[in-house]
Every structure is written in C-alpha cells, then in structure tokens.
Amino acid sequence: MKEFINYLADPIRSFPITCILFYFMIRYYKVVGTKKFAWIGGALLVATYGIFALDPNFWLIITWPDNVPISILVFSVAFLTWYSLYKCAENDKRLEAGECPIEALPENREKVWCWPNLVYTELFAIIAGTVFLIGWGILFDAPLEEPANPTWAPNPAKAPWYFLGLQEMLVYFDPWMAGVVLPGLIVVGLIAIPYIDTNPKGNGYFTFAERKMAITAFLFGWLVLWLYLIIVGTFLRGPNWTFYGPFEFWDFHKVVAEYNVNLSEFFWVFGLEMSLPKNLIVRELPGIILTILYLIIPVVIAKWDKCKEMIEKVGYIRYYIYMYLVIIMATLPLKMFLRWLFSLKYIIALPEWELNL
Amino acid sequence: MAEKGLADKVRETQVWKSIFRHGPPNNARNRAAVVAGNVFLHLHPIKLKKSGVQLGYTWCMGGLTFFIFLALTVTGVLLMFYYRPTAEYAFNDIIALKEHVPLGIMREIHRWGAHAMVITVWLHMFRVFMTGSYKPPREFNWGVGVILLVLTLLLSFTGYLLPWDQLAIWAIAVGSNMAKATPFAGHGGPGAMLAQIGDFVMVSDKNDVRFQLLAGRFVGEPALLRFYILHCVFIPLVVGVLIAIHFWRVRKDGGISAPL
Amino acid sequence: MSEDTRKKLNRREFFSYLSVAWVTFTAAAAGLLGMAFRFSYPNVNFEPEMDFIAGRVGDYEEGVDERWKNGYGVWMVKEEGKLFALSNICTHLGCVPTWMPAELKFKCPCHGSGYYTNGINFEGPAPRPLERYKITLTPEGTIKVDKTKIYRYEKGQWDHPDSFLSV
Numbered sequence: 001m002k003e004f005i006n007y008l009a010d011p012i013r014s015f016p017i018t019c020i021l022f023y024f025m026i027r028y029y030k031v032v033g034t035k036k037f038a039w040i041g042g043a044l045l046v047a048t049y050g051i052f053a054l055d056p057n058f059w060l061i062i063t064w065p066d067n068v069p070i071s072i073l074v075f076s077v078a079f080l081t082w083y084s085l086y087k088c089a090e091n092d093k094r095l096e097a098g099e100c101p102i103e104a105l106p107e108n109r110e111k112v113w114c115w116p117n118l119v120y121t122e123l124f125a126i127i128a129g130t131v132f133l134i135g136w137g138i139l140f141d142a143p144l145e146e147p148a149n150p151t152w153a154p155n156p157a158k159a160p161w162y163f164l165g166l167q168e169m170l171v172y173f174d175p176w177m178a179g180v181v182l183p184g185l186i187v188v189g190l191i192a193i194p195y196i197d198t199n200p201k202g203n204g205y206f207t208f209a210e211r212k213m214a215i216t217a218f219l220f221g222w223l224v225l226w227l228y229l230i231i232v233g234t235f236l237r238g239p240n241w242t243f244y245g246p247f248e249f250w251d252f253h254k255v256v257a258e259y260n261v262n263l264s265e266f267f268w269v270f271g272l273e274m275s276l277p278k279n280l281i282v283r284e285l286p287g288i289i290l291t292i293l294y295l296i297i298p299v300v301i302a303k304w305d306k307c308k309e310m311i312e313k314v315g316y317i318r319y320y321i322y323m324y325l326v327i328i329m330a331t332l333p334l335k336m337f338l339r340w341l342f343s344l345k346y347i348i349a350l351p352e353w354e355l356n357l
Numbered sequence: 358m359a360e361k362g363l364a365d366k367v368r369e370t371q372v373w374k375s376i377f378r379h380g381p382p383n384n385a386r387n388r389a390a391v392v393a394g395n396v397f398l399h400l401h402p403i404k405l406k407k408s409g410v411q412l413g414y415t416w417c418m419g420g421l422t423f424f425i426f427l428a429l430t431v432t433g434v435l436l437m438f439y440y441r442p443t444a445e446y447a448f449n450d451i452i453a454l455k456e457h458v459p460l461g462i463m464r465e466i467h468r469w470g471a472h473a474m475v476i477t478v479w480l481h482m483f484r485v486f487m488t489g490s491y492k493p494p495r496e497f498n499w500g501v502g503v504i505l506l507v508l509t510l511l512l513s514f515t516g517y518l519l520p521w522d523q524l525a526i527w528a529i530a531v532g533s534n535m536a537k538a539t540p541f542a543g544h545g546g547p548g549a550m551l552a553q554i555g556d557f558v559m560v561s562d563k564n565d566v567r568f569q570l571l572a573g574r575f576v577g578e579p580a581l582l583r584f585y586i587l588h589c590v591f592i593p594l595v596v597g598v599l600i601a602i603h604f605w606r607v608r609k610d611g612g613i614s615a616p617l
Numbered sequence: 618m619s620e621d622t623r624k625k626l627n628r629r630e631f632f633s634y635l636s637v638a639w640v641t642f643t644a645a646a647a648g649l650l651g652m653a654f655r656f657s658y659p660n661v662n663f664e665p666e667m668d669f670i671a672g673r674v675g676d677y678e679e680g681v682d683e684r685w686k687n688g689y690g691v692w693m694v695k696e697e698g699k700l701f702a703l704s705n706i707c708t709h710l711g712c713v714p715t716w717m718p719a720e721l722k723f724k725c726p727c728h729g730s731g732y733y734t735n736g737i738n739f740e741g742p743a744p745r746p747l748e749r750y751k752i753t754l755t756p757e758g759t760i761k762v763d764k765t766k767i768y769r770y771e772k773g774q775w776d777h778p779d780s781f782l783s784v
Contacts, residue, residue, distance in 0.1 A: 118405065146523050161472075176543075187503060
C-alpha cells in the first residue's frame with residue numbers, strides 16, 4: 001500500500017492525477033459544493049492525513065517547523081475552495097431560477113452600524129490572531145541550523161516554502177525563465193486580470209456559471225500550478241532534489257538514472273544520425289522553429305469562430321494579451337510532460353549565449 | 358432617579374471628556390461620532406453593507422493580514438534591540454534571543470507571523486478573485502494589492518537571511534542567483550553577451566543586478582547589512598504607503614464589494 | 618510698468634522658457650535618481666583574495682582532490698595527464714555541489730545537477746559545465762590558481778594553455 005502511494009506520488013503520475021481531479025472538481029462543482037460532500041471529503045482528508053502521519057518518514061517532514069505553515073495552508077485552502085464552490089453553487093441555482101444572488105437580498109444590502117458590528121468582529125479577530133501566534137510560537141521553535149558557511153551547501157538546499165513552487169519550476173526551466181521571466185509574468189498577469197476580464201457579471205458575489213473561464217483559469221494556476229508545486233517541493237523533494245515518496249526515507253545515496261537530452265541532439269543525432277552541426281543557429285534550428293510555431297498559435301487560431309467571438313467582444317489587444325499569458329502559463333505543464341516522456345532537457349539550448357528554453 | 362454608577366462618574370471627569378468627545382456608543386449619534394472621531398476607527402465607514410461584515414463573504418483575510426503586519430512591526434522592533442547585522446554577531450544574537458532574553462519566543466512569533474501573513478495575503482487574493490471584487494471600479498486597487506502581495510513575499514525573503522545560518526544563506530544564494538540570470542541586466546543571463554566589446558565586459562559580476570542586491574559577488578557581510586536595511590526600513594516604508602493607498606481606495610471605490 | 622516691458626515676454630518666448638525649465642527639471646530629477654542608483658554600488662569591496670598557491674604538482678594523485686574546496690572553492694582534478702582547477706560553483710544557481718566518490722560525480726544538492734569529474738554536466742538542470750580557473754606554475758615550482766580568469770568549455774576555452782597543467 002505504502003509503496004503504491006509512493007509510486008503514485010511521483011510527479012509523473014501525481015501531476016496528471018491532480019489535473020484530472022481538478023477537471024472533475026470544476027465539471028461537477030455543484031456536487032462538490034454541497035455540505036454532504038464537505039463532510040465526507042473533510043473526513044477523508046483528515047483521516048488520510050492522520051494515517052499518513054503515522055508513518056515515521058512522513059511525520060518527520062510535516063513536523064519540521066518550517067513546514068507547519070504548509071499543513072495550515074493545505075487545510076485552509078481545501079476548506080475555502082470547497083466553501084467558495086458551495087457559495088457559487090448556491091448562487092448559481094438561484095440565478096438559474098431567475099432570482100438574485102444571496103448577497104443582493106434586501107436583508108444583506110441593508111446598512112449596519114460599524115460600531116458595534118464591525119469593530120467587535122475585528123476585536124475578536126485580533127484576539128484570536130494573537131492567541132494563535134503565541135500558541136504557535138510556544139509549540140514550535142523557529143528553526144536555526146549551523147552558522148552560515150559559504151563553502152558547504154546543506155543537502156537538500158531549499159528556498160523558503162512560499163518560493164518552492166518557483167524552485168520546482170527550476171527543475172524544468174533555466175533560471176532566466178523560472179526565476180525572472182515567469183515570476184515577472186505572474187505578477188504582470190495578475191495585475192492585468194481586471195483589464196482583460198471585461199465580463200461585467202459576477203461583481204461582488206460568488207458565482208461560477210457567470211464567469212466559467214475566468215474562475216477555471218485562475219483556480220488552475222492557483223491550485224494546480226502554484227500550490228501543487230509547493231507541496232511537491234516541500235514534501236516530495238529530498239537530498240539532491242531527487243523525488244522521494246511521502247513514506248520514503250531520505251537516503252542520500254539514492255541513485256536516479258536521469259539523462260536529459262536537448263532537442264537538437266534528438267533531431268541531429270538520433271533523428272538524422274549525424275553529428276551536431278558546428279553553427280549554433282543551424283544546430284538549434286529545430287528548436288527555434290518549434291518555438292516560433294508555438295508563439296504564433298494565438299495568431300493562427302484567431303480565425304476560429306470562438307476566438308473571433310472573443311475578439312469582437314474584447315478587442316484585439318485584450319485577446320492577444322490574454323492568449324499570450326495563457327500559452328506562456330501552459331509552457332510549464334508542457335515542459336513537464338516533455339521532460340517526463342522524452343527526458344527532453346531544453347528545446348533551444350544555447351549555453352554559449354546563456355539562452356536555454 | 359437612579360444612582361450613578363462608577364462608570365458614569367468616570368465618564369463625567371474632565372480627563373475622560375478631554376479624550377472622548379462623545380457619550381457611550383449606544384445611540385445613533387454617538388455610534389457615528391465614535392467611528393468618525395477616532396483616528397484609528399475612522400478607517401471605517403460609519404455604516405456599511407451587511408455583507409461587508411459577514412465572515413462568510415470577507416473571510417476576514419485582509420483584516421488579518423493587516424493585523425499580522427502590525428504584530429510583525431511590533432515584534433520586529435523589539436527584536437532589533439538585540440540583533441546586530443554583522444557576520445560576527447548575527448548568529449550569536451539569534452541564539453541570545455532564545456537563551457538570554459526573557460520570553461524567548463519573540464523570534465518565534467515574528468517568524469511564524471511572517472509565514473501566517475504570506476498565507477493570509479494569498480487567501481485574501483483568493484477571496485477577492487472568487488467574488489469578482491477586482492472588477493470596475495476596483496481595478497486599480499487590485500493592482501495595488503498584487504504589489505503588496507509581492508512586497509510581502511520580499512519582506513519574508515529578506516528576513517530569511519538575518520539569522521545567518523546555513524538555511525538562511527543558501528536560500529538567499531539560490532534566490533539571488535536568479536537575479537544573475539536576469540536578461541540583459543545580470544551577467545549570467547541571456548543578452549549579457551551582447552554588451553561585450555572585445556575584451557571589455559559591460560555586464561560583469563561586479564556591476565550587475567545581483568551585485569546591487571548583495572553589494573558583493575556572493576552572499577557575505579555587505580549582503581547581510583543590505584538585506585537588514587531592506588527588511589527593517591525600506592520595504593516596510595513602501596508597504597506602509599501602499600497599505601494607506603489600498604485602504605483609502607477601498608473606501609473611495611465604494612467599500613467592500615457587493616452586487617451592483 | 619509700461620506697455621513694452623510687459624510685451625517682452627510674448628507667447629512663443631514663454632513656451633521656450635517653459636520647455637527649457639521643464640527639460641532642466643527632468644534632467645535634474647533623473648540625475649538625482651541616477652546618483653541614488655549609483656550609490657548602491659560601492660567603489661571598493663572587501664572580498665577575499667582571488668588567487669592562492671596550491672602546493673606542488675607532486676602533491677596530487679589521480680582523481681579529485683578536495684583540500685582547497687573549503688578555503689578557496691576549488692577542486693584540483695588530475696586525469697588524463699592534465700591537472701586543472703575546477704570551480705565548485707554550480708552553473709545552475711550557484712550552489713556548492715558535493716563530490717560523491719562512490720559514483721564518481723559532483724552532485725548539486727539544490728536542484729540535482731550532476732557533473733563528471735572533468736566538470737561536464739550530464740544530468741539535472743545545469744545549462745553548462747563547471748568553470749575552470751587559470752592555473753600556472755610559479756618560478757619556484759609551486760602551482761598558482763587565479764580565480765579572476767575563468768575558462769569555459771562551451772566556448773572552447775579548455776584547450777587554452779593556462780587552463781591546465783600537463784603532468
């Protein structure tokens with residue numbers, strides 16, 4: 001059983017599983033968004049976590065003080081995702097029946113006094129927050145390792161947990177992509193959301209039916225690409241950044257046969273059975289052509305009916321910004337699959353120019 | 358006539374009246390006065406939509422983020438009394454914070470508070486997205502919020518170096534080496550090659566963005582001082598200003614979002 | 618004030634003064650920002666010495682030698698009749714790889730890049746081989762390693778006479 005879970009947890013299998021689960025969650029959000037589902041799902045989640053925690057190796061990982069926030073995050077995100085889907089399902093049923101969302105009911109539109117309604121809630125939140133932080137501070141010591149030593153790196157050397165999604169991306173991308181371009185685009189993309197999403201519906205109340213595309217795209221990025229990668233980076237990456245199942249002992253000498261090949265080698269050496277051309281541009285031509293083809297996808301599909309509809313609605317500028325953000329976001333899962341299926345290292349490999357894709 | 362209680366007597370003293378200009382907030386006039394007349398409470402509107410006070414709608418994550426920011430400011434200032442940002446003292450001062458100072462959990466509260474703030478600020482964004490609260494007229498404030506989120510991560514990241522232990526310097530080594538790969542501005546990134554004239558390298562490890570961040574070619578004492586200043590002064594000042602804008606705009610854009 | 622003094626500043630002149638003033642203001646603001654930016658780059662920094670004397674050629678046996686790793690961040694590798702000074706900084710994100718004698722490779726703990734003993738990368742995300750430092754013999758017969766000069770394989774610099782010692 002434990003071996004089977006270790007086997008499933010490998011990103012090669014757990015990433016597709018997560019994607020499929022995500023698809024079902026979105027497809028059947030009305031089933032997910034019921035109280036019955038919450039009780040069953042919550043009980044299952046707690047039970048699984050409890051059984052997992054019985055394993056000494058998993059126990060070691062989750063009780064490492066810097067990993068405690070991730071457990072808190074996992075549980076609060078699980079609950080709040082369910083809760084917002086529950087609210088969405090509730091409102092969508094009302095909207096289908098031609099009623100207004102719950103937030104727009106007269107009793108919720110009613111104005112109330114700030115004192116005492118809000119002030120007392122805030123006081124309670126402050127007290128609860130203080131108690132929580134002090135309790136956490138007493139229960140867990142802040143970690144402190146040996147004094148800094150620039151000549152010896154600990155193994156594994158991990159970034160703070162909230163950057164582990166980025167560190168996990170570094171396995172698939174060169175630093176200039178994973179460390180600079182992609183994080184930069186995440187920030188720019190987030191800021192751009194209100195200017196791209198021109199759908200006037202769903203402002204100020206929970207709904208899924210009225211803004212399917214926006215919510216699906218955001219939840220995929222937030223739950224699957226960001227949180228899933230943080231969980232993998234924290235729980236499943238051990239010494240040498242090798243994959244370790246949740247119940248696996250972190251053996252420093254675990255040997256993983258891993259040999260990654262660049263696209264140029266695939267093309268020239270395995271495909272045409274000749275040696276790599278000396279000229280850099282010729283050598284990387286297959287990768288460069290592929291990249292250009294990938295980048296003109298939004299231009300090509302702009303002719304499709306669905307895209308035409310979208311362009312008519314929001315205009316060319318918004319369409320292209322949205323499409324490029326989406327296809328650049330999609331490079332991450334694409335690159336992951338290419339790595340797992342073909343051990344592909346870089347599509348364009350120009351270490352001479354520090355330019356690898 | 359009922360006998361006056363102690364509370365009423367206190368309320369009638371000159372000292373009390375000089376501080377609070379209004380009576381107890383048990384009628385409409387005083388409830389308005391207490392919120393409008395208090396420098397801290399006047400962040401709030403006097404009356405607000407019911408959904409704006411419902412935990413089921415707001416999740417209270419923005420409020421908690423602000424509370425944790427204040428808690429971190431207080432604990433952070435207290436920690437500064439004992440901490441010296443030098444390679445010689447930093448690590449020992451962190452140990453002293455545990456061993457030689459009463460209530461040896463101040464650093465714990467600061468560290469876990471920092472983690473908690475990252476979580477609450479993410480969940481705040483999650484809620485704001487799910488309720489579509491970034492839609493007009495709140496587009497600008499969403500952008501301010503995104504920048505605040507990034508600054509929260511940077512605050513946490515710069516603070517990570519200060520204990521000056523193995524965990525700290527290697528996390529920062531990895532993080533700052535990403536800056537090295539910045540296209541055109543980092544010496545290990547694409548485009549740096551173009552800025553090379555013969556043997557003269559324009560973007561080198563002595564003048565790129567990573568050098569600016571670390572004040573050196575690797576994570577050493579100048580980097581510790583630089584991160585200390587960023588962590589304790591520079592970023593908190595920027596965050597403070599942006600928080601003011603963020604709160605101001607929440608009010609100006611019509612309070613907590615609700616159906617139009 | 619008479620009529621003609623008031624006319625001295627006509628509309629066109631006013632705008633030309635305004636543009637001069639505006640350009641001056643912008644230039645001054647940019648200059649101040651530039652000074653603040655330049656202020657963050659110190660003129661002098663006190664980092665350790667970049668070259669050191671690494672014993673004599675006879676001190677090294679075939680294979681990887683770790684004696685200068687902690688002090689100077691250099692592995693001395695002797696193989697196939699060459700002795701060279703290999704940097705111990707991973708080309709991926711600057712972590713310090715570990716020498717694994719059993720598997721005959723350098724393995725980086727941060728993201729799992731692996732290098733052969735000659736410094737060529739073969740696994741993990743490392744984009745290029747480890748760098749080699751300038752290595753020369755002093756007149757006294759000792760080895761001098763100079764870390765300010767690096768030789769990179771992908772640029773074909775490992776054939777450079779200063780990048781290795783023939784032994």
